Amino acid sequence: MNGKRNILMVIVLLLICSAISQGRIKLVALPERAATVIRLDNPQATLIEEERVLTLQKGLNKVDFSWKGVSIDADSIRLRALEHTDKVTLLSVSYPPNEAALVWDISSDSDYAETVRISYLLSNIDRLITYKAVADKAETFVDLKSYLVLRNFSGEDFDKARVLLDYGEAFEQGIDHEETKQMLFLKSPKVPITKVWKFDAALLPWDPEKLENQNVGIPVSYRIVNEAKSNLGEFALWGGKARLFQDDGHESTIFLGEDTTGLVPVGEKMELYIGDSRDIVVTQRQMQDTRVVTHKNNRGEAVLYDTDEQITAKIENFKDSPAMLTMIQHIPGQWDMENCNMKYEKKDANTLEFEIQLPARSQAGPAVKELKMTYHRRHLRPGAEPELQIIR
Amino acid sequence: MKRITIVLLILMAMTGVGRAKVDLVTLPSRDTVQLTIYNSADMTLVRESRALTLKDGENKLQFSWANTLIDPTSLEMLPKANADKIDIANLTFPPRVTNLGLWNIESSVSGKVPVEITYLTSGLSWRAFYMGTLTEDEKTMQLNGYVVVTNNSGEDYENAQTRLIVGKVHILDEIAELARRQYPYGRPGVVPMPQATPTAPMEDQRRARVVMEALAEMPSGAKEVIKEGLSEYFLYTIEGTETIPNGWSKRLLSFNVDQVPVINLYKYEEERYGPSVVRFLSFKNDKEHKLGETPIPGGMLKVYRGVGDQGHLSYTGQSSFKYIPVDEDVELNLGTVDNLVVEPKVMDFKTENYRFDRRDNVSGWDEIHTFKIEVRNTRDINVKVEIKRNFNTQYWDINNSGDFGAFEKVNLNTVKFTLDLQPRSVKKFEYVLRTYHGDREADWRP
Numbered sequence: 154m155n156g157k158r159n160i161l162m163v164i165v166l167l168l169i170c171s172a173i174s175q176g177r178i179k180l181v182a183l184p185e186r187a188a189t190v191i192r193l194d195n196p197q198a199t200l201i202e203e204e205r206v207l208t209l210q211k212g213l214n215k216v217d218f219s220w221k222g223v224s225i226d227a228d229s230i231r232l233r234a235l236e237h238t239d240k241v242t243l244l245s246v247s248y249p250p251n252e253a254a255l256v257w258d259i260s261s262d263s264d265y266a267e268t269v270r271i272s273y274l275l276s277n278i279d280r281l282i283t284y285k286a287v288a289d290k291a292e293t294f295v296d297l298k299s300y301l302v303l304r305n306f307s308g309e310d311f312d313k314a315r316v317l318l319d320y321g322e323a324f325e326q327g328i329d330h331e332e333t334k335q336m337l338f339l340k341s342p343k344v345p346i347t348k349v350w351k352f353d354a355a356l357l358p359w360d361p362e363k364l365e366n367q368n369v370g371i372p373v374s375y376r377i378v379n380e381a382k383s384n385l386g387e388f389a390l391w392g393g394k395a396r397l398f399q400d401d402g403h404e405s406t407i408f409l410g411e412d413t414t415g416l417v418p419v420g421e422k423m424e425l426y427i428g429d430s431r432d433i434v435v436t437q438r439q440m441q442d443t444r445v446v447t448h449k450n451n452r453g454e455a456v457l458y459d460t461d462e463q464i465t466a467k468i469e470n471f472k473d474s475p476a477m478l479t480m481i482q483h484i485p486g487q488w489d490m491e492n493c494n495m496k497y498e499k500k501d502a503n504t505l506e507f508e509i510q511l512p513a514r515s516q517a518g519p520a521v522k523e524l525k526m527t528y529h530r531r532h533l534r535p536g537a538e539p540e541l542q543i544i545r
Numbered sequence: 546m547k548r549i550t551i552v553l554l555i556l557m558a559m560t561g562v563g564r565a566k567v568d569l570v571t572l573p574s575r576d577t578v579q580l581t582i583y584n585s586a587d588m589t590l591v592r593e594s595r596a597l598t599l600k601d602g603e604n605k606l607q608f609s610w611a612n613t614l615i616d617p618t619s620l621e622m623l624p625k626a627n628a629d630k631i632d633i634a635n636l637t638f639p640p641r642v643t644n645l646g647l648w649n650i651e652s653s654v655s656g657k658v659p660v661e662i663t664y665l666t667s668g669l670s671w672r673a674f675y676m677g678t679l680t681e682d683e684k685t686m687q688l689n690g691y692v693v694v695t696n697n698s699g700e701d702y703e704n705a706q707t708r709l710i711v712g713k714v715h716i717l718d719e720i721a722e723l724a725r726r727q728y729p730y731g732r733p734g735v736v737p738m739p740q741a742t743p744t745a746p747m748e749d750q751r752r753a754r755v756v757m758e759a760l761a762e763m764p765s766g767a768k769e770v771i772k773e774g775l776s777e778y779f780l781y782t783i784e785g786t787e788t789i790p791n792g793w794s795k796r797l798l799s800f801n802v803d804q805v806p807v808i809n810l811y812k813y814e815e816e817r818y819g820p821s822v823v824r825f826l827s828f829k830n831d832k833e834h835k836l837g838e839t840p841i842p843g844g845m846l847k848v849y850r851g852v853g854d855q856g857h858l859s860y861t862g863q864s865s866f867k868y869i870p871v872d873e874d875v876e877l878n879l880g881t882v883d884n885l886v887v888e889p890k891v892m893d894f895k896t897e898n899y900r901f902d903r904r905d906n907v908s909g910w911d912e913i914h915t916f917k918i919e920v921r922n923t924r925d926i927n928v929k930v931e932i933k934r935n936f937n938t939q940y941w942d943i944n945n946s947g948d949f950g951a952f953e954k955v956n957l958n959t960v961k962f963t964l965d966l967q968p969r970s971v972k973k974f975e976y977v978l979r980t981y982h983g984d985r986e987a988d989w990r991p
Contacts, residue, residue: 440957469873
């Protein structure tokens with residue numbers, strides 16, 4: 154296979170021409186690329202560091218660095234002498250017109266074969282992270298694997314490079330232009346999970362009976378904590394696509410679902426939405442919404458009122474296993490609770506969160522619980538009622 | 546058509562020359578294959594086992610899938626023996642080749658190694674449908690559940706263990722879209738084009754044609770379908786193995802239950818169904834109804850009714866229904882009917898309790914409607930009728946009289962009357978509805 158070599162480096166010996174230089178003269182040795190590092194610790198940009206040996210002559214040297222078919226941020230290019238740091242000085246950098254190139258003016262106090270490190274940001278080469286998790290049949294833990302996917306569409310082939318992430322060991326890997334490589338880089342067996350069912354009254358329909366032939370699925374998620382107790386916690390887990398499977402007890406697996414996760418720093422939770430449960434049914438109804446006028450203007454129009462409201466939500470668990478349902482209710486504006494038959498946590502001024510433990514279905518039928526809350530909204534003005542704002 | 550091929554390449558290090566020579570060695574065939582087919586998304590998990598002959602050292606295994614709908618990002622290979630001696634170093638998607646992946650395997654054993662290859666593919670699907678046959682008195686129904694499995698994946702899966710998943714999985718990308726990508730993981734800086742909306746009518750036509758073929762082809766033998774719950778899903782495993790060639794569908798009997806007691810339920814709700822009565826067939830997915838072992842996946846039910854003792858049938862109607870959990874009630878909407886009539890009439894109307902503001906304009910009043918509702922069952926079977934009445938306000942009082950059956954407040958402005966009627970009978974009831982308007986709302990007490 155013919156390798157793609159689109160980054161060129163030329164040492165131009167300064168041939169002292171007359172002041173009128175017609176174009177630039179390119180000449181001499183093409184220093185081979187030596188140790189190359191692909192640094193993928195920043196998800197926004199990939200830094201390439203390469204070492205080359207420059208044959209420098211005493212005096213002023215011009216080194217021409219040019220590229221074609223690749224996209225290099227010219228302002229990101231840096232040059233560092235590694236051996237004679239105080240004898241070799243970079244005097245200036247010039248950008249020739251209409252060319253993907255730059256020219257270094259380097260002064261050297263003697264003749265050296267100097268190793269320099271050139272670093273630059275190269276576009277279209279990056280890495281993705283994907284996760285694959287296999288849950289046990291009881292859904293208590295997952296075997297978590299993470300893959301690194303290197304994608305090189307930069308225009309440049311890398312025969313052998315040290316690939317560095319922001320954590321873990323560097324490893325040697327070659328990758329050609331237009332090549333994608335997927336490799337396992339994290340394996341954490343038995344990571345404990347919590348399964349969460351969530352009904353948000355602002356997002357899901359209230360009365361399934363009113364939907365013709367459609368089930369209301371209650372979103373189900375797995376929660377994983379990035380900590381030592383979970384066999385994790387050594388480093389932040391990068392964001393990526395996660396695919397979840399489950400052991401089916403027949404030496405095989407089923408696919409549970411997939412979700413994307415953002416970056417999960419150490420100590421934080423990863424929540425992966427796998428699918429919807431249709432075996433938990435919530436029927437929410439407004440049973441009362443009465444206006445109580447508290448003030449009228451001198452034309453006899455109501456200008457301020459309170460409300461008496463009642464919400465009921467019947468929760469039925471048709472599953473043959475217990476479940477913990479997180480129910481989220483929203484009450485806009487100023488309000489006070491008169492009566493609520495279940496404990497809740499006020500997440501913010503307008504959001505109530507209930508943790509409802511549902512037993513399994515029994516002989517008698519589904520396990521049923523009913524939330525009933527009676528509350529008053531206060532100081533409402535006709536035509537200027539507060540809108541429900543859901544802040545996530 | 547066999548479109549998935551596997552080639553094992555053995556890397557033989559040539560002395561002196563730094564470059565390795567690649568040799569093609571074996572073409573391991575598929576030993577077993579298992580399909581787990583989803584119906585909430587166009588997706589199937591394929592698990593196949595093959596025996597690779599590995600050499601000590603570096604091995605390359607080429608996997609190609611041209612003209613299939615495999616998602617390359619889902620490819621995974623796991624050795625089923627000597628797992629500690631076999632390291633799958635990476636999976637490479639080489640440049641300028643499509644539908645091909647290369648596994649680099651480092652092995653410290655040589656010989657046959659069983660491996661398991663899993664991937665997700667698009668193009669296989671299944672759906673459930675049902676046939677119900679009512680007895681002549683419409684008290685019980687024979688219920689047959691079927692599943693139809695269709696293979697449009699481009700690949701023939703021979704003797705595949707076939708499993709179906711009932712449930713709603715969350716997926717981010719269409720498998721078909723992932724399968725069509727030029728580069729499996731896309732390229733940096735380029736957001737993969739969202740899939741063009743599938744040409745639904747075409748698809749439907751194709752499906753319809755395939756289904757007709759399937760109907761013409763009767764299932765050869767009644768295989769058992771084993772059902773079990775997993776996470777939020779149900780797994781149906783079809784006994785034995787199936788061969789469904791590309792383009793074909795197969796219909797299998799999922800269950801057959803005789804004499805499921807049913808209730809003939811009729812509903813009347815003007816705001817929802819208009820002035821006609823809608824017929825429902827109601828039963829429960831529980832033991833009492835000879836069901837209740839597992840949830841029933843949603844699908845279309847065609848209802849027939851036995852006529853006479855010669856086994857003739859009459860077609861009653863059809864209804865699609867949603868997923869029914871165990872112990873949940875089922876209500877099948879069979880459409881509007883004329884042989885059951887619900888007639889509400891306003892028999893009296895008056896207003897009272899006027900309130901006036903400072904300028905002597907009307908600011909509040911009550912409206913009192915007297916409704917008479919007549920329910921006529923012209924059929925010669927027992928029926929149950931549910932009548933819902935919606936009021937435009939939450940400020941109301943009601944006073945029922947006559948044969949109104951069971952009364953329930955559904956929500957703040959809806960009530961429900963439930964009546965049982967004998968064959969060819971009439972029931973009548975009345976209710977007086979007082980609604981509070983304007984300033985009178987303040988006088989209303991729940």
